[in-house]
Amino acid sequence: MQQEWPSPAKLNLFLYITGQRTDGYHNLQTLFQFIDYCDYLNFEPRQDQVVFLKTEFNDVKHDDNLIIKAANLLINYVKRQYPNFIVPYGVTISIDKKLPMGGGLGGGSSNAATTLVALNHLWQLQLSKEQLMSIGSKIGADVPIFIFGHSAFAQGVGDDLVAIDVPEKWYLVIKPDVNIATAKIFTTPTLKRDTVTRTISELLELPFANDCENTVRELYPEIDHLISLMASQAPTRLTGTGSCIFCECDSEQHAHSLQLFLQQQYDSAAKITSFIAQGINCSPLSKTVNH
Structure with missing residues (x-):
């Protein structure tokens, strides 16, 4: 079993x-x-x-x-x-x-x-x-x-x-000491709600973005600072409505170097946590079921 x-x-x-x-x-x-x-x-x-x-x-x-x-x-x-x-x-x-x-x-x-x-x-x-x-x-x-x-x-x-299927890149995922209620973001009047509907082919050709990110950055200055800091080193975005952000990395080694850079910018009192992970197209849960 x-x-x-x-x-x-x-x-x-x-x-x-x-x-x-x-x-x-x-x-x-x-x-x-x-x-x-x-x-x-x-x-x-x-x-x-x-x-x-x-x-x-x-x-x-x-x-x-x-x-x-x-x-x-x-x-x-x-x-x-x-x-x-x-x-x-x-x-x-x-x-x-x-x-x-x-x-x-x-x-x-x-x-x-x-x-x-x-x-x-x-x-x-x-x-x-x-x-x-x-x-x-x-x-x-x-x-x-x-x-x-x-x-x-x-x-x-x-x-x-x-x-x-999308490229299975390496990521540095960062969690600041902030919790965000999804409902708060989706009920904020300034949230961008009018992005043009496009096909997946069109979207894959464009730079990726998150319509929730500007609103989150306005409401949470610490996330704004964190994204600005990490974006100077690698493509960095919010996932969902946050509060985690992720940096796209060229390799696992690149992710480790970004993590070291992050740790050098904050002292332990900041309570910012991070982990390194690889993107995968097939879920580990699906692999367990089909094993």
Whole structure:
């Protein structure tokens, strides 16, 4: 039985907002790529039918955690399909947390997606990828990409996905001591919401950008300073609505040199963390399922 499952991060290599919908959501065009930096979720069987999350993070109530929400949505979905369905066995889920919270890397959404994919496999439910993505979309707009499992061009609210291979570059990912609520950025009046809709071919020919970046830099001077600093060394952008930024590197060695440069600019009191990762087109979660 596969007990430990990867829960990878994603980067938005570009992110454009092409309009606001009547339901309050925004229409986007974005390019998702995974990186080889993951949380790991462990699923330990238990004798009852309970799904329990064992975690050291106490800032979210147990039943409000996206992992538990995902499990409950999965159970309820299967029960609607098969009214006599009984969970074959319960699980205790624990998490080895590597991804910074509130960084725009999709950590919570990825955890929910891994839960859906793992339980579908462990309980032998045989739900399709499309069914799991539909369940995941009820948790958050970023959940489907992690179930989709491949770098993708996304439109709509980010769930209309087309697989695409992009160069698997090395990145230095930096997390300043700032947490950003996505809702705050998308409700800021000055946010750019009128980027012209283009084809993926056109977008790949243009310099990549993030329409949320200017707003985030206006609201958070420390991020503005950090992007300006690192952009003097390598192409640097915000991912999602932040707060993580990423620098494109020519090689792993280049990433290490940028990390050293960053460390020389800030003392330990700044609480800026960073890690080096490689972009990957096929998600580690998909590789686990297909192993």
